Amino acid sequence: MKYRLFLLPLLLLSLPARADNEDTRLQLRYGIEERQQRQEGETVGDLSFGAAAPQEDDNLPTALMKAVNAQNEGETLRLLEIYKAQPDADPDMVLFAEANLAVFRDDLPGALARYRELYARNPQFVRAKLDLARLLFVDKQNRESAALFGSIDIPERPAVNEKIKGFSDALSKRDAWSGSLSVGLGHDSNLNRSSAATMLREQQSCGFDSNGQPILDANGNFTCRSEWLPMKTPDALSGRMWAYEAAVSRRLSLKGHHGIQFSGYALGKIYPGNRDYTEHSVSLSPAYSFQNKDTSFSIGPQIQYDWVGGKMQDSNAGVSVSYNRTFADKASLGVQIEHKYDRYRSGYEHFNGPQSLLFATGVYVLPKNWVLFGGYDFLRKNSREKVDSYRRHGLRGGISKRFDSGIEATFQTIWRKTAYQDFHAWLDTRRKDSERTYQLDLKLNRPALRGFVPILSLKHTDNRSTSWVNRYKRNEITFKLQYGF
Structure with missing residues (x-):
């Protein structure tokens, strides 16, 4: 008995191959993003610029600054209320503390708005400038963050300069291949x-059957008849x-x-x-x-x-x-x-x-x-x-x-x-x-x-x-x- 080989390449290949490629592209994309995030974390490390522990003899502005550095929301809020009541309270310091309270509360737009206001009022407030550059980095406003970090140099604080370099390197990598x-x-x-399968299918044969033998009626004339033929995939x-x-x-x-x-x-x-x-x-x-x-x-x-x-x-x-x-x-x-x-x-x-x-x-x-x-x-x-x-x-x-x-x-x-x-x-x-x-x-x-x-x-x-x-x-x-x- 003869087998007929059934070939339909697109029927066999198109759908699974496309699905495989879609999955692979998705995996590659997420792999790139995960690797970028991991490398950025290794380059920058801790996003803060360091903090000093509060001391009992600290004056009020120093204690407020240290509470901010320690990211202590409760202490920052308590000291800020006391500081704002002082007749010689510095508006820049108040705005700085309020910006950090917004940071503690995950209010990034509010924090950025206060830091921008503070930077416009006092561009020489280096700590505020550093924090604004850092928040712009977090918010993926890369160009402005890079420009601010590039304009800051604190020779007397080499550790801070090293941290600034880490941020600048990470920003460069964000725009790199x-x-x-x-x-x-x-x-x-x-x-x-392939299914490597065989299936019997009914087929109408006229004149000659699948083995090449003539199909004749009772009078010896050519005629047609149905045959069950095996069909096989590769x-x-x-x-x-x-x-x-x-x-x-x-x-x-x-x-x-x-x-x-x-x-x-x-x-x-x-x-x-x-x-x-x-x-x-x-x-x-x-x-x-x-x-x-x-x-x-x-x-x-x-x-x-x-x-x-x-x-x-x-x-x-x-x-x-x-x-x-x-x-x-x-x-x-x-x-x-x-x-x-x-x-x-x-x-x-x-x-x-x-x-x-x-x-x-x-x-x-x-x-x-x-x-x-x-x-x-x-x-x-x-x-x-x-x-x-x-x-x-x-x-x-x-x-x-x-x-x-x-x-x-x-x-x-x-x-x-x-x-x-x-x-x-x-x-x-x-x-x-x-x-x-x-x-x-x-x-x-x-x-x-x-x-x-x-x-x-x-x-x-x-x-x-x-x-x-x-x-x-x-x-x-x-x-x-x-x-x-």
């Missing part, structure tokens, strides 16, 4: 995402692979909270023994950017190109919007929305059409370097025909732990359900997929490695589908060396 590059070798158990291909991931990002600060941001990503998997399945993806996105202490927002155009087997498979262009909010430095919520138009090549133009994507991600920092994260994603893809259009819903969750030894372990799982919008006649079903992905990443981040981070990744994917063609299981193991800058 940052990113990561990783290259590694791995193994893929099912690189063509065998699952396994083999070694080279994998690479590159990400770059830069934000140029403008006036106030505003800026211009650029980001780019390049991802790929190269299969030396199966080059027809090699994948590359490149995306670029310039954007307007707004940032303050707890919030960031960006909006701008985005373009993306994807290659499979050495040929361009598709490209798309559209707009991307991103919003992030942090809460008490322990939790954050990020939302990314994209809308773009897909253009396919090589006879697959019927997949052309718009797609809309939503990613929502929450992160919560626990004690002892534990981090919980999770989120929801939604994709709506419209093609020329409803049978090629689909909706996808996904849930993501994971946990990460950084150990004192420098090892960081991250486990995450992704559940996604995809529903196509019309009945597929050949598959004899309205396709619905349920995909489960489990991934464990182990990183070793040690100073002795000079910025290079070895990463071992284990990934298992199980895609269950109403379509016999699209059911598959896949295991990947990759060892990569990553360098962040």
Whole structure:
């Protein structure tokens, strides 16, 4: 009996590959942001400029200043009320104390307003100038903060000068290029995402059957008859692979909270023994950017190109919007929305059409370097025909732990359900997929490695589908060396 090999590369490759790339770009983006925050914390350290302990013989202004330095809200408020009642109370000192009380109460706009008023009244009040520069740093008003820090020099206080240098260096890094590059070798158990399945399908044969024998009626004339023929998808291909991931990002600060941001990503998997399945993806996105202490927002155009087997498979262009909010430095919520138009090549133009994507991600920092994260994603893809259009819903969750030894372990799982919008006649079903992905990443981040981070990744994917063609299981193991800058 003859088998018919069923091949539909886009049906097998397009949807899972795109989902993988979306997840990877999201991970790279958050990796850059987390590394920037960690490096900034190491550069600046404690945001204060030091404090002296109060003494019993301190006069009232000195005691008030020391209470402010110690960030003692109750004592500052008590001493301020006494100080304001003095006939010789200095208005600048009163404004300074009130600004710090606003800081203690997390009223950053109020604190900045009072410090700006104080700086306008008395530009020679160095401590107020330092605090204003520091608060502008916290509020991500980078240009103004850098200008103030650059105008301060206190030779008699070398420790303070060193702290100023730390702030200035951190501000320079905020406007510098940052990113990561990783290259590694791995193994893929099912690189063509094949179900390796066989199915009997009824087919009408006329004149000759599937074995080449004539089909004759009782009178010896050619006729037609139904045959049940086995249809087979390709065998699952396994083999070694080279994998690479590159990400770059830069934000140029403008006036106030505003800026211009650029980001780019390049991802790929190269299969030396199966080059027809090699994948590359490149995306670029310039954007307007707004940032303050707890919030960031960006909006701008985005373009993306994807290659499979050495040929361009598709490209798309559209707009991307991103919003992030942090809460008490322990939790954050990020939302990314994209809308773009897909253009396919090589006879697959019927997949052309718009797609809309939503990613929502929450992160919560626990004690002892534990981090919980999770989120929801939604994709709506419209093609020329409803049978090629689909909706996808996904849930993501994971946990990460950084150990004192420098090892960081991250486990995450992704559940996604995809529903196509019309009945597929050949598959004899309205396709619905349920995909489960489990991934464990182990990183070793040690100073002795000079910025290079070895990463071992284990990934298992199980895609269950109403379509016999699209059911598959896949295991990947990759060892990569990553360098962040």
